[in-house]
Amino acid sequence: METLKDLKQKSLIAIAESLGIPFKRISSDIYEHPEHDSFKVFMRTNTFKWFSRDQGGDAIDFVQTLTGVGFKEAVSYLKTGNFQLHKEELVKKEPFRYYVTEDGQEDFHLARRYLKEERGISDSTINFFGRQGIMAQALYRHEPVLVFKAFNHRHVLVGASLQGLKRHIDEKRPYLKRTMKHSEGHVGVSVDIGKPNRLVFTESVIDAMSYFELHQSSLKNTRLVAMDGLKRSCIAYQILRLIAGEKKNLPFLDSLNPSKLLTYLTTLIETTTYFKESPDVITLAVDHDKAGLDFIGKCSDLSLPFQLDLPHLLEEKGKSDWNDILKSQKNPSLESLINQARIQIGTKEKTTGPFTLEV
Structure with missing residues (x-):
């Protein structure tokens, strides 16, 4: 038996x-x-x-x-069922390789148009994130894509996700979305506002950009982290990275085993006073849907202290993310508001280049 x-x-x-x-x-x-x-x-x-x-x-x-x-x-x-038994194979983990071809340094127009027209994100927000070096326009199998780059604590590129810029006929997935092979999923895509002493986690970079635009005035000394999904391992890594940065001990992170990140986090919770001294260090700004709420429950199961900042539910959808909220605030005429913004900032911002600000 x-x-x-x-x-x-x-x-x-x-x-x-x-x-x-x-x-x-x-x-x-x-x-x-x-x-x-x-x-x-x-x-x-x-x-x-x-x-x-x-x-x-x-x-x-x-x-x-x-x-x-x-x-x-x-x-x-x-x-x-009649299944074969698994036979263990010892295979060396393959390193991440950046295999897309980037467009010229000044060519970001398709990506900018997508972020503004499809996502309602302003030029100033696009420029801020762009200057952090995490975005590029590239070609993936001859298709234009927006690349979101994940850099580790050594500022080494260890992963990336692709957002298609060409609309497809498929209504369920009109744009290509893909994580590049062998990406280190626990790192996340991050941007710093000032000298970070707190972390805000969103599910995607688009949500992080939207959150930034909606909360910019209150985001001081904050690291925004897009998890590319819902990953407690990403929270664990970024907490350890924040602490190592504060103690000026980044070499500590070099020896960490990614598969044991939750163990490290649990040890930090149970054996130190870090979270008692910094109870507001983590904010979960995930989507307001079943998956997001389930993830919040999993974080609670770890006895991990955190603050919640969820987007309010949109009645017509029964769920929401931060980009939904940003776009809803710019309705009913998103295009009109974007044009108004262009006029208001036209003497201060330059939008022909990728991420430049001053005329």
């Missing part, structure tokens, strides 16, 4: 195939969901991680995530 341990050893890829979901191989060790590029299966450990939802685990968790059934139903499915 198969035990739970036996069931957890069954190959995740074989399980996915039995459910009719053709995960695609993207490296010698990693498979990717055909519709969700942040949903990965790791052959070496026979585990999965859905990074944008902060979900992961073993074969039983995998069935529950893919089908929506409960624990008992997932166990029953694994017992009745």
Whole structure:
């Protein structure tokens, strides 16, 4: 009779195939969901991680995530199926490689137009984020994209996400969205306002830009972090980075094991007085929807002190993110308001270049 341990050893890829979901191989060790590029299966450990939802685990968790059934139903499915056992493969982790081709330094017009017309973000906000070096316009498989870059504590580029700038016919996903292969997902995309002594976490860079525009006057000495999803590991890394920066001990971060970031965070909570002395250091500004609320619950489960700053719900949608709020404040005529803003700042800002301010 198969035990739970036996069931957890069954190959995740074989399980996915039995459910009719053709995960695609993207490296010698990693498979990717055909519709969700942040949903990965790791052959070496026979585990999965859905990074944008902060979900992961073993074969039983995998069935529950893919089908929506409960624990008992997932166990029953694994017992009745005929899956091959997973064989561990020792594969070296591949480093991140920046494989897109950037446009010329002065060519950011498609990205700027997308951010302004589709997202309602002002030139001044675009310029501020652009000067931080985290954005570029590039080509990905001959398609123009906006690149959001993730730099670690050594200011080394360790990951990036792509936002398509060409509208597709597909109504569900009119624009390409993709995380570049082998990105270090725990780092996040960050921008500093002053000398940071607090952290504000959003789900995406677009939300971070929107949050900045809506709260600019109150953001002093703050690091805005876009997690590219919902990731407690990103919160853990950025907290440790903030502390290491304050103590001028960045080499401490060089030896950290990314897979143990939550363990480090738990140790920090349980064995130090850091959060008692700095109870307001973390603000969660995630989306106001089920996934965001579930993530807040997971952070609470860690006994992690944090402040909440959620966008108010939009009645017509039943959920919201910070870009929704920014756009709703610029309705009913977003284009008219943008044109007014151009007139008001026209003598002070230059928008023909990528991120320059002074005329």
